[in-house]
Amino acid sequence: MPGTGRLEQLAQAVAERVVTLVLDSIDMDELLSRVDVDAIVSKVDVDGLIDRVDVDKIIDRVDVEKIIDRVDVEKIIDRVDVKKIIDQVDIDALIEQTELGTIIARSTSGVASEVLDVVRAQGVGLDDFIARWVNRVLRRSSTDWPVGPPALVGQPPPAPELTTGDR
């Protein structure tokens, strides 16, 4: 019936106008402030929702190569504190577990270098020993003293450890 179609169009237009007027008159912020979001969320079965998600399917759709291409590796490396990482490495254990020790020994196994190492280590040990006693006699602390020139050691560390020749 031709009259029915026109009536539907009119009803549609009226409905759209009414909905628009109603929505315009509603204060959405006020409405949302009345909604208890926590209560709604608590009713949602998140575990069930997750169970229904096919993660493998999502991952299959992810183009990892493309993501990697977009990553600025150099920028990440710049942020990495390599010195801190190296400090955390147990070099003793590394040498014991690898052939690195043998390689180093082969390259520096000269008796002369061994003697030099010993003489120098003993010298440093005696230096520390003397310095400790001088400080003890003068009743002073050298913990806040610079350990070396700025260009060679940077900012002085708070408390230089006396490690060589302490035995």
Place this chain on the structure above:
Amino acid sequence: MASGVPDEPVEGRQGHYAGAVTRLVAFGADVGASWGLFTVGAAALTFSIQLVTGAKFSLTGHQLASLIALAVWEFLYFAYQWSLGGKTIGMAVLGIRVVRTDGMPIGPRQAVVRTLTLPLSFLLLGLGFIGILLNRDRHALHDRLAGTVVVYSWDARAARLRWLARQDTGAAA
């Protein structure tokens, strides 16, 4: 030999102010080396003069000249080596070197000033060296006058690695 390097983890000492004992031993080694070289040079000179002139020649008859030659030689020995790489033979053996107070390598001028003022530390009854024990930057008098400091150039950490490697190799054998 293994007992020479500490068992405990070693802090790198490169660039740290060198202590009195290391510096004293290095200086002793330098005195020995320079005097040894001078003696060899003097003997070679005596032999050459005798060879050329055919007459008997001895430096003991020219004490003033020998003294001046020795002073010049000592000056050249220290000043040349310091200006070249900041270290003498003795310092290289003990793993220390001379740098400017800011840590940069010294130039020929500072090497010459340090060499010329070194005797001052002796002439003041050795008091010029007391700063090595007392000062926070271990300055001797000649260091202060030349604007230099002495630091360790020896890498203690690398030495420990070598020591560990030897232990490892020894155990494997």
